Amino acid sequence: MKPAPPFHSQKKAVANPEKVSVSLYYETLCPYCRNFILDPLAKAIKTDLMTILDLQVPWGNAMILPDSTVSCQHRDECYLNSIHACVIDIWPDVIMHFNLIQCIEEQSSAMGLGNGAEALYNVCAEQLGFPAKPIKDCHESARGRELLLQYGSRTDVSIRLTDMSSGVVNGNPLLESMSASHTEANLCPQHVFHIPPAQFLRKGHSTQFALQKIGVDKAKGIIFETIFEKLDIKQIFSSSPTIFRTADLGCAAGPNTFLAVENIVELVKLKCQFHGLDLDSLEFQVFFNDLVSNDFNKLFKNLPGDKEYYASGVPGSFHGRLFPPASLHFAYSSYALANLLKVPDELQDTVSPAWNKGKVYFTNSPKEVAEAYTMQFAKDLESFLKARALELVPGGLMAFLLTSVPPDTKCALTAVLDLLGSILMDLVNMGKVSEEKVDSFNLPLYFPNPIEFKDLIAKNGSFTIERMHALELPCPEVGEGVMHIRAILEEPIKEHFGAQIMESLFNQLQNKIAENSVAFDLSYKRAFVLCAVLKRKMYLENV
Template sequence: MTTSFPMNAGDGLYSYSKNSHLQKEIIDGAKEMMRDVIIRKLDIKTILSSSNTLHITELGCSVGPNTFSSMQHIVEALKDKYLYQDQVIDSTKSTIPEFQIFFNDQVTNDFNTLFRSLPVDRFYYASGVPGSFHGRLFPSRSIHFAHCSTAIHWLSKIPKELLDKNSPAWNKGLIDYAGASNVEIVNAYVAQFERDMEMFFNARAEEIVPGGMMVLVTPISGYIRLLRFFGSSLMDMVNEGKLDEFLVDSFNLPLYLPSPQDMTKVVEKNGLFSIERMELINIKSNLVDEVDAKTLMMSLRSAIEGVIINHFGSKIAEEACARTILKSKEISEWMKVNYEKASILFVALKRK
């Protein structure tokens, strides 16, 4: 069963809607490539057939402005491609299709805040579809375009090997796989990612029309190292006698950031989609000084705090997150060396 830990709800100080700057950088970094692949690779006339409504899904939409920005950009690109194809076929026609967008996230996602903040000037109909994207969400052959940004790295569950103290994959003193000296730990994460993506692709293959497209955008492995600052805060509390060490040893974030090789492997193994484009995008981050370090860690807090609360309780989670924000000087020094070189993985797939 998929574990549900959505982004922080509402619009308060620590909410995802107010603290998704990192995710915005990733989404903005992929916009031009997104438009290019739609214009070059998607045959809208063929996939629409007799319908005049394009069905789009935003998988892992969360809450806040980023999802609306993505959808506006995608709708504009789809509209332009449609009009271009329309005029090539018949220059006297200039009809515009209608757009139906299905915003999907876990059942505990804050859909109320999401729909309260829908843009009033949007050019699409909006619906919410709660449920895990690791399983079926839509009727067969009902989706023309699927988009998933900064979400597929969330695993459906923690690999069971990490929870066994006697296992070679016991992840003592760490909360993720970055920096793990034992290859068994990394292998456990990779295996879970591969199982999850097989379920993900099988579900989408049923839902997306032949010739339909799916775009996945995800940060790659370098970003995971930022999470070690949360881990070091937890270990500080252990060393001060405020936290049982076993609680930290038994805690692992359900995150795996895939490499291009990882993604190629799972797509080719599944065999139901063709890779139309796969590329690393280097983004020039504006988050580089000490103030920006706080902004960045607030973004990460809004994403992972729910997982931390589930394991440690709200009091420990609050202190650990607060301690991490106070490491802003140390974090900014790390960012100057590493974060400006951050990359994201852009993957455009077409249903065979």
């Protein structure tokens, strides 16, 4: 069965049910609306608030006349209202459509409309690399008018603009409180939404999935830019049949698996539209890869019914070859590269300087332990990159999300992992665990710093780094953070020690973090998510 039609024929700007619904009622050439959009709202969008907001409704004081035409207060305002509506419809992602909306408002303020609203919009589309054609097509078609009339019907008389932009939070009007002077309070989740971060993270998914989803959402804009600038889509259309092949490496079976690949499919389609290519002739194939122990039955049982790609499962370790040469156009891995292929052998050798007796990580261990972890990660990453260099087409792209730590400083995440070892030794003293069990266990995880990661990619020599950004995620409460760590580490710990210690272990971890200096000492820096997008070189050496 052929996948569903191209996204632009069915994508709707609908609020995500997991988000707080924040609707901004504005009009494009209103000076008060412009001031609100360019100052307080722009600042809010640059924070973590953008992950929980839906912003829309470009209508303001426009009117539907008896002959069903639309009348606006300012010259060219109806045109720009329609452009904004189409941008929101085609790119529901807040960051993506807000960038263009912000640019249009900035340009109208700086340049005026001397050359016409269309010229102003074209300047912004070109500046930001947005494909102008699909937006123009939307505006000139019945869809543009349909969107405007929908927004008109949503704009109640009680919310019509007077001297400022107005808003609705979860259906409740905010009138003068949406003015610029009150924005910080109004857009703060703890104040307006009455949903503390911890409660927000519990809505819909576990803490693990919620935090991961925020990382995937933040990375979308970075991947979007790279696909538009670096992906040679015309080369793909030169082959027959026209198939774009993507692999999600280390996919697991959670809800965020499909979100990431759907983003990639959507962004590639936008690239095709930009070049005026025939989307009907393009097929997408997505390979979901993970170890054979992954629950592929669960994964495929939860495949979206309206997916726009063919799906296949590829069991096996991504540290080796999985696909034929030059068969992939895009490879993606979300948080999986931190898992080591194996614990370094030296850590199990009782006569080695790297024997990690009584500990499960290397934070406070001898330098030989840290060096063994570092060398193992370097070997694993080299194997991974070498395999992908052969499997990606020349010029193909690869994107990672990877937990990373700041260089040369104490990190709260690694300190917490080290606390696990001390708690296990407490359980040894209580007679609940044998000391030999603790001595033979080490966490198979490694979090590189950005400099280290960049150097390893350069050493491999098969890829250029097109983008590399550090993304900060919301800092959860101690209890939520422990839930997140448990979701990641529960299986290897349970397999080694048994299920009977799990509740005691993680309850003690929560208490120990709260008592330990890591909870309040600012010298401990936070870990972050490293988002990197690589491009496979056209010609490989020594592969």
